[in-house]
Amino acid sequence: MSAARAPRIPVEERLFSLVLALLATEPGLTKSEILSTVQGYRQKHSPNGDNTALERQFERDKDDIRELGVPLETLDDPAASGNNQMLRYRIPRGAYELPLDISFSSEETALLTLAAMVWREGTLSGESRRALLKLRSLGGHAAVPELDYAPRIRSRDAAFEPLRDALDRAVLVRFPYLKPGESEPRRREVAPFALVQHQGRWMVACIEPDTGRRKTFLLSRIIGPVQVTTVAAERPADATAESALAALDEVWEARTALIRVVPGSDAETRLTKRRSTSVRDDGLLEIHFADLQIVADELVSFGPEVTVLEPESVRQLVVARLRRLVAAHGPTTGQTPVESSGGHHG
Amino acid sequence: MAERRSSLHATDKLAFLLSLVPYLIDRGRVGVAEAAEHFGVTVADIRRAVELIAVSGIPGETSQYQHGDLFDIAWDDFEQNDVIVLTNMVAIDESPRFSAREAAALIAGLQYLSSLPENADRGAIASLMSKLARGASSEPSQVAVDQRDTDDLLSLVSLAVSQGRQLEFDYSGVRGVVERRRVDPLRVESADADWYLRGYDHLREALRTFRLDRIARPAITDAPIAYRAADVVLPDMLFEGSPDDETVTIDIDAAAAALLADYAPDEIEPLDDGRCRMRVRVGQFGTVARLVAGLPGDPIVIAPDAARAAVSDWAARAVALYEQAPPDDSP
Numbered sequence A: 001m002s003a004a005r006a007p008r009i010p011v012e013e014r015l016f017s018l019v020l021a022l023l024a025t026e027p028g029l030t031k032s033e034i035l036s037t038v039q040g041y042r043q044k045h046s047p048n049g050d051n052t053a054l055e056r057q058f059e060r061d062k063d064d065i066r067e068l069g070v071p072l073e074t075l076d077d078p079a080a081s082g083n084n085q086m087l088r089y090r091i092p093r094g095a096y097e098l099p100l101d102i103s104f105s106s107e108e109t110a111l112l113t114l115a116a117m118v119w120r121e122g123t124l125s126g127e128s129r130r131a132l133l134k135l136r137s138l139g140g141h142a143a144v145p146e147l148d149y150a151p152r153i154r155s156r157d158a159a160f161e162p163l164r165d166a167l168d169r170a171v172l173v174r175f176p177y178l179k180p181g182e183s184e185p186r187r188r189e190v191a192p193f194a195l196v197q198h199q200g201r202w203m204v205a206c207i208e209p210d211t212g213r214r215k216t217f218l219l220s221r222i223i224g225p226v227q228v229t230t231v232a233a234e235r236p237a238d239a240t241a242e243s244a245l246a247a248l249d250e251v252w253e254a255r256t257a258l259i260r261v262v263p264g265s266d267a268e269t270r271l272t273k274r275r276s277t278s279v280r281d282d283g284l285l286e287i288h289f290a291d292l293q294i295v296a297d298e299l300v301s302f303g304p305e306v307t308v309l310e311p312e313s314v315r316q317l318v319v320a321r322l323r324r325l326v327a328a329h330g331p332t333t334g335q336t337p338v339e340s341s342g343g344h345h346g
Numbered sequence B: 001m002a003e004r005r006s007s008l009h010a011t012d013k014l015a016f017l018l019s020l021v022p023y024l025i026d027r028g029r030v031g032v033a034e035a036a037e038h039f040g041v042t043v044a045d046i047r048r049a050v051e052l053i054a055v056s057g058i059p060g061e062t063s064q065y066q067h068g069d070l071f072d073i074a075w076d077d078f079e080q081n082d083v084i085v086l087t088n089m090v091a092i093d094e095s096p097r098f099s100a101r102e103a104a105a106l107i108a109g110l111q112y113l114s115s116l117p118e119n120a121d122r123g124a125i126a127s128l129m130s131k132l133a134r135g136a137s138s139e140p141s142q143v144a145v146d147q148r149d150t151d152d153l154l155s156l157v158s159l160a161v162s163q164g165r166q167l168e169f170d171y172s173g174v175r176g177v178v179e180r181r182r183v184d185p186l187r188v189e190s191a192d193a194d195w196y197l198r199g200y201d202h203l204r205e206a207l208r209t210f211r212l213d214r215i216a217r218p219a220i221t222d223a224p225i226a227y228r229a230a231d232v233v234l235p236d237m238l239f240e241g242s243p244d245d246e247t248v249t250i251d252i253d254a255a256a257a258a259l260l261a262d263y264a265p266d267e268i269e270p271l272d273d274g275r276c277r278m279r280v281r282v283g284q285f286g287t288v289a290r291l292v293a294g295l296p297g298d299p300i301v302i303a304p305d306a307a308r309a310a311v312s313d314w315a316a317r318a319v320a321l322y323e324q325a326p327p328d329d330s331p
Helices: A011-024 A031-037 A052-067 A107-116 A125-136 A160-169 A239-252 A268-272 A293-299 A312-328 B001-029 B033-040 B043-054 B075-081 B100-115 B122-134 B152-163 B252-262 B283-295 B305-324
Strands: A072-073 A088-090 A146-151 A171-177 A185-196 A201-207 A215-220 A228-231 A256-261 A287-288 A308-309 B086-088 B143-145 B165-172 B179-193 B193-200 B205-211 B215-224 B245-255 B269-272 B275-282 B300-303
Touching: A011 A031, A011 A088, A011 B001, A011 B033, A011 B043, A031 A052, A031 B165, A052 B001, A072 A287, A088 A146, A107 A125, A107 A146, A107 A287, A107 B100, A107 B122, A125 B033, A125 B100, A160 A171, A160 A185, A160 A228, A185 A215, A185 A239, A201 A239, A215 A239, A239 A293, A239 B143, A239 B165, A268 A287, A308 A312, A308 B305, A312 B283, A312 B305, B001 B033, B001 B086, B033 B043, B100 B122, B122 B215, B152 B165, B152 B179, B152 B215, B179 B205, B179 B215, B245 B252, B245 B283, B252 B269, B252 B275, B275 B283, B283 B305, B300 B305
Parallel strands: A146 B179, A185 B143
Antiparallel strands: A072 A088, A171 A185, A171 A228, A185 A201, A201 A215, A256 A287, A256 A308, B165 B179, B165 B215, B179 B193, B193 B205, B245 B275, B245 B300, B269 B275
């Protein structure tokens, strides 16, 4: 049919033409007006035939355009409510255009360029690339810093992308979560409301639908696929990324461990510089932490340069881990070494 | 999959077109090369986009895309002088808003950069974030990174560069020996919570990477800087392998395998029980203990025996400290 003879219109030309047409119309265009007149659709449109494939194309294009932050509106005709064919589409100029009073200085442009660069490896790389294009659109130049910066956030956790998707859709998710010390993961069903990175670790802040309680999960302990449901979950106004970070900071401030470090060691330099560490008069360090297991991992990695004095929970975890390392790396007997913490239990 | 990628590509191109038009309107007259540099794209990308814009428009009253319903450019200028001048505009005047996710990416990126001296003015940063939120077409997604205090060391590094003087500091390398190093700072890099300084090391007479949190007693010297960022091509990898590197075999829970990606494992071999085996390169056996001790996923060094012994000795020395020092106190 006609599609075979029609010149091939590139996808971006069709999308661009659709945005232009919908920006230019005040009352909006119906689907059939769009399909029969807009560049990229009209070439494939058949006036009396079946346009099902073209209509599906239009649905996908709408999603792609909205993904860019373009406010594509659907207006219901009150006289023919519920009639899909009478729906009108348009892009209201005020909601599309960046407000005129928003501009960025060359210092701000430089900072935002760096902020976008942070995500170059991560899952938000597409978003930050497009945000930069829009920033450049304003014509401002970035001040060039004398020192080169190459900051980078890595969101390697496989759970990040589906959780972010669930956040934007405001729906419940299910995932298997392995609590340290437990041997089997438990299935969680929660409403995620924020993804936050605290002290270098990604966490998802959630609300339990049954109890309404707020809980934070470490992405690295989500050990299976995240299932994004279609069950809607309303986000309370105070459930924000900011409040989730504040709650984590509160825990961080409240929990401390007392440790001895070897003077002049790498452990002394690094742990003294760690956030909120205080050095006591007797030379012992008081460090803060949010999670027992994480701080134990961190302290074990300093080996003989660190001795944990308090609390007993952290001390026992560290000793148990060190013993496990000794046992697992003993002389080879031809078999895979089996973990045994021998005697002392954590 | 291919379909998905090509559609992503088309939305990127659409974002580019919607961003380019207001820029061209605003500039009035701009060279192709200048526009390419401004947007960080190739000259060919700009030419293709301009050619597409020049034939695009709205259906118009006749639904026939009449001449006045289309953008137009000064073709002679474009073809002969490589200059872009829009002579007819339709539908678009201003730059598009950010999407909720785009605004969230920039806001979280700014939060992540809060330790930079350029970010010391918290009031200015807060107003920049609120501008981004106001410039988004819907409320930015709830993604955030905890903010840190401005790092005094970064301020000093930045000052050394602007004054053109070498930075010196105590640094304990992997072998545990502390040396006073003198460095021309070239670039500050980071990966999540870890920050690094890359520079020309006058002691080693080579490019070196330093962990910021391992740097002690930093000071600006009187010696002038020999190299600046623009003079040196830094390799992309933070840590480059050296011929002296040792190869060790490690077993780890498959879920935690990605954490070893920085150590360039050759291939990951799946084992039973959700474990996997890989070979990674380390500077020397002494460092492998610190590496496996701090990782989740129960990593175990399998070979060579010398590396296993290094881990076991190191951990045993640490255990001994607990056995000799009871928690109550020791003088």
